[in-house]
Amino acid sequence: MDLTDHVVIVTGSTSGIGEAIARRLAGAGARVVVNSARSVEAGEALAAELGDATYVQGDIADPETARRLVATAEERWGRLDGLVNNAGVTIDVPQPDIESVTVEHWNRVLSVNVTGTFLVSQAALPLLRQAPDGWIVNISSIAGTRQTGSSLPYAVSKAAVDHLTSILAKHCGGEVRVNAVAPGLVDTPWTADWGDLKEGVKAIAPLHRVATPEDVADACMALISSRYVTGQSLLVDGGLSLVI
Ligand SMILES: NC(=O)c1ccc[n+]([C@@H]2O[C@H](COP(=O)([O-])OP(=O)(O)OC[C@H]3O[C@@H](n4cnc5c(N)ncnc54)[C@H](OP(=O)(O)O)[C@@H]3O)[C@@H](O)[C@H]2O)c1
Numbered sequence: 297m298d299l300t301d302h303v304v305i306v307t308g309s310t311s312g313i314g315e316a317i318a319r320r321l322a323g324a325g326a327r328v329v330v331n332s333a334r335s336v337e338a339g340e341a342l343a344a345e346l347g348d349a350t351y352v353q354g355d356i357a358d359p360e361t362a363r364r365l366v367a368t369a370e371e372r373w374g375r376l377d378g379l380v381n382n383a384g385v386t387i388d389v390p391q392p393d394i395e396s397v398t399v400e401h402w403n404r405v406l407s408v409n410v411t412g413t414f415l416v417s418q419a420a421l422p423l424l425r426q427a428p429d430g431w432i433v434n435i436s437s438i439a440g441t442r443q444t445g446s447s448l449p450y451a452v453s454k455a456a457v458d459h460l461t462s463i464l465a466k467h468c469g470g471e472v473r474v475n476a477v478a479p480g481l482v483d484t485p486w487t488a489d490w491g492d493l494k495e496g497v498k499a500i501a502p503l504h505r506v507a508t509p510e511d512v513a514d515a516c517m518a519l520i521s522s523r524y525v526t527g528q529s530l531l532v533d534g535g536l537s538l539v540i
Contacts, residue, residue, distance in 0.1 A: 308383025480533025
């Protein structure tokens with residue numbers, strides 16, 4: 297896939313899935329806006345490594361971050377072709393522990409995963425509509441469609457991301473295709489100490505392994521290049537959803 301001259305934003309791209317997608321897009325020739333809320337050094341290092349790329353520090357839950365991400369692309373390159381809404385957070389409260397979930401937990405998880413994803417999309421749409429083949433890929437989760445995932449607010453937020461994906465796709469029509477990749481369990485810093493869960497997935501998933509960030513990047517690139525697909529959430533879970 298040749299993305300020479302294309303400009304893309306990848307939120308939460310200093311680590312894990314977002315970093316793999318940013319590397320893949322840059323490898324295809326795209327100019328990348330790298331983003332994270334906290335890891336500034338890693339973001340600047342990745343942007344330097346990717347060549348024609350830049351780093352924007354900012355929490356996507358802050359509306360100002362959405363504005364700065366898009367303004368950076370426009371000021372530097374004068375266009376925006378794609379957006380990967382990858383940044384996400386959870387809380388350290390297992391799903392069955394309903395009593396421990398606080399309003400602060402809900403507000404934080406939804407403000408990043410749902411509001412942040414919407415705000416960056418909203419800010420990006422005017423430029424994406426001008427692109428010859430504009431697209432958005434949201435990173436949701438198997439937790440959005442199954443009664444599983446790292447926490448209850450997280451799972452609900454990812455269901456909202458899937459619904460946001462289909463509604464944006466409906467209203468953006470042929471101007472901007474909007475799809476989602478919904479990973480199962482992926483080996484990233486986020487899941488570094490989830491050893492037992494990974495063994496469980498290896499045991500029961502039809503493909504008998506957890507995903508790598510590159511597996512998710514593969515699916516992202518497939519959706520970007522599939523010009524007759526919009527409004528879809530693609531499960532990338534090694535078949536796990538077939539058995540849980
Ligand atoms: N790993 C899995 O098994 C899995 C499965 C399904 C879905 N997902 C989804 O995939 C996405 C990436 O997960 P990952 O496993 O790759 O996580 P990760 O390795 O922890 O990376 C998360 C990235 O997002 C950034 N980030 C976090 N909060 C942010 C915010 N508010 N604003 C901007 N950037 C922010 C982080 O940088 P800073 O912390 O420095 O800001 C980091 O660059 C998430 O949306 C997650 O829900 C992951």
